Amino acid sequence: MSIRNRLLFWLLSGLAILGVCFMVADYLIDRALLADIYDDQMNQIAFAIPANFSGGDLEKNTPALKYDGDDSILQIWDNNGKLSYRSHPDIVLPPFPTPGYSEAQWHGNEWKLFVRKTDHNLIQVAQSLDSRRNIALDHALRSLVPLLIFLLIMGLLIHWSVGSGLQSLTRLSQELAKRTPDKLERLASQDQPQEIQPLTQAIDTLLQRLGVALESQKKFIADASHELRTPLATLQIQAQLVEQSLGSGREAAALADLKAGVKRSSHLVDQLLMASRLEFGGMHDPHVPLQLHEIVRQVTIDFIPYANSRKINLGVEQLDAGIIMGSEYHIPILVRNLIDNAIRYTPSGGQVDVAIRAGNQKIVLEIEDSGPGIPPEERQRVFDRFYRCLVPQAAGSGLGLAIVKQVTEQHEAEVYLERAGRLPGLKASVRFNALVPT
Helix, strand or coil: CCCHHHHHHHHHHHHHHHHHHHHHHHHHHHHHHHHHHHHHHHHHHHHHHHCCCHHHHHHHCCCCCCCCCCCCCEEEEEECEEEEEEEEEEECCCCCCCCCCEEEEECCCCEEEEEEECCCEEEEEEHHHHHHHHHHHHHHHHCCCHHHHHHHHHHHHHHHHHHHHHHHHHHHHHHHHHEEECEECCCCCCCCCCCHHHHHHHHHHHHHHHHHHHHHHHHHHHHHHHHHHHHHHHHHHHHHHHHHHHCCCCCCHHHHHHHHHHHHHHHHHHHHHHHHHHHHHHHHHCCCCEEEEHHHHHHHHHHHHHHHHHHCEEEEEECCEEECEEEEHHHHHHHHHHHHHHHHHCCCCCEEEEEEEEECCEEEEEECCCCCCCCCCCHHHHCCCCCCCCCCCCCCCCHHHHHHHHHHCCCCCEEEECCCCCCEEEEEEEEEEECCCC
């Protein structure tokens, strides 16, 4: 059901219910008013009869009346119980001895009675309560036709006014339909109702974020294409060298270069895929309590063979126990990238130390190496994608620290690069918020 039809249905339903309530209230008010009027009329009729009147003369001078439903019926009995007068000969009610007002059942009908006793007579005035109700109901039903006309007119007015009010939504949907991935400018917000402006602002914010995401994706694809072009060309040249070295005795060296090129390309592709997932899907990964020291211990053990192959002493200096809230997938990636960077840029025979230090509501991951370090003016730039320091010892993908930066931002953590304290190289520190047990 459309918004217009839904509003029309509920508004008209509300008006119809109010109309019914109005009719019921009108009926009840009319009943109360008629009760007061007819009760007063009955009282006046009873007291208009003299206390010592002559019944014969009254009957002689007063013609018999035909009962009309809402008539008051006057009956008079003398002290001997003889009915000396009745205003409507076709209706004869028995005498009711209770003075004043009362109600009684007679022949299946309800009657309102007023009884006056004098020294000579019992004067009784009666009126049908069913007739009173019918008069009130008839009066209430007479208002039904104006009410239906009112509902019809209100329905037309509501249909027109709702349609006019929804034109802003129609224009907004038309504006949105014109937007394309290459055309995400802000929506026109002039002359919009106040209720729609927050929706327009929210859509503008969403379009702005979408534009930033699309621009970032374009830049990422362009950078990835540029970065992949060189290693792929290198692989092609190395494959040709292997082909040319067949039978020359240099096959082993050429094949080793080819394997190293494949490994570098594979590492670059892995880093690209990892960065892509972090950027476009990492915000939706659930965060759960993690034992950071256990993750660091396992990742360090996994890197020992690689460190030994480069003759680097990889060890753990301190591992304080601590729990953080994080992604089971992303936190190990952060630790692996930091340790991998430290090993890659540390010369053969060097040292890499890993530590977890638990402080006041903080848990700090520290990785120190004995490599050449990073100049202070470049310590912020190395977090940019594909930026590489001019270090001859190793050739990375330029994505490791960019991935670390993304993970820390998604976990509300902080990453710092500074000169190492105990070793001559670089110290990378990541400060996490500790999960305090309740």
